[in-house]
Amino acid sequence: MMRRHRHSTRREPTIALINIVFLMLVFFMVAGTLSRPLDSDLRLVRTADLEGRAPPDTLVVHADGRMAYRGKDVASVKAFYAARPEEEREIVRVVPDEALPAVTLVNLARELRAAGASSVVIVTQRGLE
Template sequence: MRARRIRSRSEPTIALINIVFLMLIFFMISGTLARPLDPALDLVRTADLEGRAPPDALVIHADGRLSHRDQDIASAEAYISALPPDRRGPDTTIRIVPDRDLPADIMVDVARALSAAGAARVMIVTERGLE
C-alpha cells in the first residue's frame, strides 16, 4: 500500500485575478461615460489675472487683525454692527478672505464670532489654482 499524500491547499489566485480583471473592465467603462470636451475648445487661462478680494469681504490678516476696505475693524461684532441695515438680517451672508499664513484656529474663531453676531452664513473666499 502506498502512503497517502497530503494535499496542500493552493490559494485561489485564479478567482482573485478574475475579480481584478472584472473591476478593471468596470472602471474602464464607467470612466468613459463622461463626454469629453470639444477638441476645438480653448479654455480660458487665468494664471495671469490679478486676483482681488471682493470689496465687501472681511479680510483676516496673518496676525489675526481684521480689516474691511483697508480700514481696521476691532472685532467681528463691530463688523456686523457697521453693516448697512439692508445687509443685516436673517439671511446675512458674510465673506471672509483669510491670509494664507493665518492659523486655522483663528479663522474658525472669527467665523464663530460672526455667526454669534448675527451672520446666517460665513463664506471663505479662496484662490483656486489649476495646474
C-alpha cells in the same frame, strides 16, 4: 486655343476679425480692473475646483489676526458686524491670509455666526480668479 479660366479668390475679411479681437482685448483689460484691490501683503489660501465670485465687500483677516474692511482696520467682530448695512448682514465673506491659523479662522466664523450672520463664506485664491 483654349483660354485658361482664372479662379478668383475671395479675400477674407481680416479687418473685421482684427477689430473683434481688439475689442475683446479691451473688454478683458477693463473687466480685469473692476474689482477692489486687496491688501498687497496678503497671501490667499489656495484651493482647486471651487466655483466662486469676486468678493464685493469682504472682511480681510491677516496672518497676525488683524482685520480690515474696505481698507480700514476693524477693532472687533461685533464692531464690524454692527457697522454693516442690514441687507449685507446675512452673508459675510471673509478673505483669510494663507498663514492665518485655522483655529483663528474657525473662531472668527463662530463669532460672526453668534453676531447674527446666517452664512460665513471663506474666499480663497481659486474663487478670486
